[in-house]
Amino acid sequence: MIEVVRSFGSYNKVTRMLMVNQFAINLGFYMLMPYLAGYLSGSLGLAAWTVGLVLGVRNFSQQGMFLIGGTLADRLGYKPLIVAGCLLRTAGFGLLVFAETLPALLIASAATGFAGALFNPAVRAYLAAEAGERRVPAFALFNVFYQAGILAGPLVGIALLALDFRVTAAVAAGVFAVLTIGQLAALPAGRGEAVIERASVWKDWASITSNHAFIWFAVAMTGSYVLSFQVYLALPLHAEYISDGAAAPLVAALFVVNATVAVVGQLRITRWFEARFGSRRGLVIGVGTLAVAFVPLLLVSGPGRFGPAVAIIALLASATILAVASAAVFPFEMDTIVALSGGRLVATHYGFYNTIVGVGILLGNLGTGALLGAAHRAGLDALAWAGLIVIGAITTTALGLLNRSGALGRAESHTEPLIST
Numbered sequence: 001m002i003e004v005v006r007s008f009g010s011y012n013k014v015t016r017m018l019m020v021n022q023f024a025i026n027l028g029f030y031m032l033m034p035y036l037a038g039y040l041s042g043s044l045g046l047a048a049w050t051v052g053l054v055l056g057v058r059n060f061s062q063q064g065m066f067l068i069g070g071t072l073a074d075r076l077g078y079k080p081l082i083v084a085g086c087l088l089r090t091a092g093f094g095l096l097v098f099a100e101t102l103p104a105l106l107i108a109s110a111a112t113g114f115a116g117a118l119f120n121p122a123v124r125a126y127l128a129a130e131a132g133e134r135r136v137p138a139f140a141l142f143n144v145f146y147q148a149g150i151l152a153g154p155l156v157g158i159a160l161l162a163l164d165f166r167v168t169a170a171v172a173a174g175v176f177a178v179l180t181i182g183q184l185a186a187l188p189a190g191r192g193e194a195v196i197e198r199a200s201v202w203k204d205w206a207s208i209t210s211n212h213a214f215i216w217f218a219v220a221m222t223g224s225y226v227l228s229f230q231v232y233l234a235l236p237l238h239a240e241y242i243s244d245g246a247a248a249p250l251v252a253a254l255f256v257v258n259a260t261v262a263v264v265g266q267l268r269i270t271r272w273f274e275a276r277f278g279s280r281r282g283l284v285i286g287v288g289t290l291a292v293a294f295v296p297l298l299l300v301s302g303p304g305r306f307g308p309a310v311a312i313i314a315l316l317a318s319a320t321i322l323a324v325a326s327a328a329v330f331p332f333e334m335d336t337i338v339a340l341s342g343g344r345l346v347a348t349h350y351g352f353y354n355t356i357v358g359v360g361i362l363l364g365n366l367g368t369g370a371l372l373g374a375a376h377r378a379g380l381d382a383l384a385w386a387g388l389i390v391i392g393a394i395t396t397t398a399l400g401l402l403n404r405s406g407a408l409g410r411a412e413s414h415t416e417p418l419i420s421t
Contacts, residue, residue, distance in 0.1 A: 003267055007141050014188055015130045015138065018123055019145040021183060025086070025119070026149025028175030031157035032093060032168050034255050037236045038247055039165045044100060048237065048376075052369020054102075054109050055233055056362045061113030062120070063225070063358025069114075070121035070351020071201055078122040078347070079187050085119030086180040088112075093173035097166045121354070125347035128338045135338060136279065139331040140270040144263055147327075151259030158252045204345055208352050213407040214340040218353045220402055221333065222360030223395030227290040227388060228326050229361055230368065231258055234384065235319060237372055238297070241381075242311040250312065254319045261323035269327045279332045280408050284399045286328030291392020293321035294385045301382035336408065364391075 008016060040046045040054060073081040092112030099105045131138035160168040209215060235254055239247040273282035296314040341349035368384070375383045402408055 004141065004144055007137065007267065011134075011138065011141075012130060015127060017187060018127050018130070019142050021082075021179070021187070022123060022142060023145040023149040023152075024175070024179050024182075026146055027153045027156070028093075028172045028179065029089075030150045030153025030255065031160065031175070032096070032153075032172040033232060034154045034236065034251050035157055035161055035165060035168065035248065036096075037233060038240060038251060040105070041237070041240065043165065044105075046102075048373030049366070049370045050102065051237070052233060052365045054105050056365035056369075057106050058109035058113040059229065059365065060358050060362035061110040062116035063113075063354045063361050065114050065117035066121055066351035066354030066358065067205075067348070068351065069117040069119070070125070070345075070347040070349070070354075071204065072118070073122035073125060073347035073351075074204075074345050078126040079183070081122040082119040082126075082187065083180060083184050085115045085117070085122075086176050086183060087115075088118065089115035090173050090176040090180060093169050093176060096169040097173070117351070117354075121347040121350040124334060124350050128334070128346055135335045136270065136274065136331050137267075139334040140266055143327065143330050144266045147259040147262030147266065149259075150255055151263055154252045154255040158248055161248055204348060205352070208345070208349060211340065213402075214337075214349065214353075215356075216402055216407060217336065217340060217399075218356040220395060220398040221287075221353075222357045222364075223391045223398075224287045224290055224329060225357045225361050226364035226368070227293070227392050227395075228322065228329075229365065230294075230388065231255070231319065231322060233365055234368055234372055234388070235315060237369075238315060238381075241376055242308055242315070250315070253316065257316055257319045258323040258326075261320060262327045265324070266327045269324060270331050273328050273332070279335060280403050283329060283332040283336065284396060284403055286325050286332065287399055288392065288396040289325035289328065290322065291389050291396060293318050293325060294388045294392070296321070298382055298385040298389065301380075301385060340408075 008019070011019075037051050037055060040051045041048065046054070069081060069085070089112055092108050092110075092115055095104065095108035095111065099108045127138060127142055128135055156171075157168050160171055231254065236247070236251045239250040239254065243250050273286065276282075277285055296317040300310055300314040337349055337353055338346055368388070371387060372381075372384045375381050
């Protein structure tokens with residue numbers, strides 16, 4: 001933690017504020033989201049494919065609508081989009097307090113997701129602009145705060161879940177309401193924002209689509225998002241299967257493990273990967289590690305094969321490997337997007353990137369949810385884990401080919417080293 005404190009103090013006030021704001025955003029988000037799949041399949045009795053649809057719509061409305069949010073951020077400014085996103089998420093979580101029908105759940109999920117599409121590109125572009133050449137270490141530290149919110153959120157959520165899921169949703173909505181007011185009052189406006197030519201939106205988007213290296217990178221990274229998202233879908237659903245209906249503590253443990261790895265090890269993981277592989281190869285190897293995360297679950301699959309204790313250990317092992325891999329990927333991925341944008345329309349590039357991967361996540365979650373349900377009913381859970389591993393292998397191969405072809409050659413950044421103890 002001394003390393004984190006020293007690194008945090010080396011950035012300016014705006015950069016530090018963006019990191020603290022991200023902690024608060026994730027605190028409110030993750031006190032609810034880890035338990036949504038269990039609530040939908042348990043209390044509301046939705047089928048696995050329907051759970052996948054609701055979660056997929058939330059993710060698509062966020063990832064898929066990032067292009068709109070990023071474009072607006074480049075044109076209207078970063079602060080207005082951050083504030084608007086927090087306000088909309090307040091409304092989305094508030095609706096989850098009352099939603100019971102599938103249409104209402106889909107509306108709440110879409111609103112919650114679109115909120116993220118508004119503030120996420122703005123936050124990342126704002127941070128990249130403020131950090132300058134220190135983007136990689138800044139995004140690594142940003143992920144520490146990001147994951148700290150993930151660590152604290154489920155702990156608060158499980159305490160509230162003892163009362164009722166709707167109480168959890170109401171408190172999460174309250175957190176975003178307070179955050180909306182706080183950011184409106186405290187976050188400086190007009191800082192770090194690039195001056196762009198007032199060309200039409202269509203011309204801006206056309207310039208991005210003509211950036212072939214960027215587009216192929218986004219397509220290749222789609223598989224990594226499908227894999228990393230399974231901490232919200234496949235792992236919680238599997239926890240339900242192996243815990244005989246008492247999954248809440250196990251689901252909380254998944255997120256505690258995932259966040260603790262990043263909070264404790266993010267800066268060291270980033271430094272280790274960058275020193276040994278560089279940013280491009282480090283990204284490729286990190287994505288390959290995402291695929292390895294599902295191997296423990298594959299090895300112990302089968303009805304009663306090794307008993308519940310081994311099944312739980314395998315689940316936690318998968319969550320740990322997934323956390324290490326995600327920590328390795330995130331800073332290099334964010335830096336690569338900025339580098340491939342050439343420093344122009346950075347928020348829009350983030351938006352376009354996430355629109356592409358959002359489509360993949362929607363399709364991936366529908367397929368994964370259906371496969372998980374069918375495989376479990378047939379007693380063939382190994383098929384689901386094998387399928388995820390294959391997705392990881394394909395994604396890693398695609399990124400490796402891009403790297404070898406030189407398509408990502410100009411994505412190498414020259415950053416100041418991470419502060420070490």
